[in-house]
Amino acid sequence: MYNILQTNLLYLDKKKKDMSTEGLLAGGYGGALVGSAFGRGTGKLATVGTGALIGSALGALAGSTIHVDTYFGVVDIQIKQKVKGVVHSHTDAILKNGSATTTTTSYSTKTAYQAYRTRIVVKATQTNMNLQQAIVVVENKLAKEIAGIF
16 A cells, blocks of 8 residues: 655644642652651650751752653644545535625646545653753654554
8 A cells, every 4th residue: 555644744832831839749748757766756846847847948949940841742633645546536615705705716626636634742751951851752653553553
């Protein structure tokens, strides 16, 4: 069977995600655990509170230096498959001229190819990823998805 594969890259860009709030929450929870370990059962609430504050500060610092970067790749795919026989295609375009009139155009074609269309969206997520790294991941994921069609 003979196929024609056409792709159109619609979007490849970074989606920014702010992690400072999540870093503060994770740091605060972890800090309370650290504080209770330092208190060793003395029962002092101040020790746990101090640990929580230290953990929150460390979490905020880590959240500001570590970024989880997400890139999206969106591709339109058209596959034309050669078939036995003839495929008839008819297209109408109805164009409005103002509010009351329309213009209709149409055309018909005969071809030996049946067309199929789809859209593929992939995501690359990693800490401190740059565009060049994201392109490699997105390309590999797109290739895998396209190969899965066949």
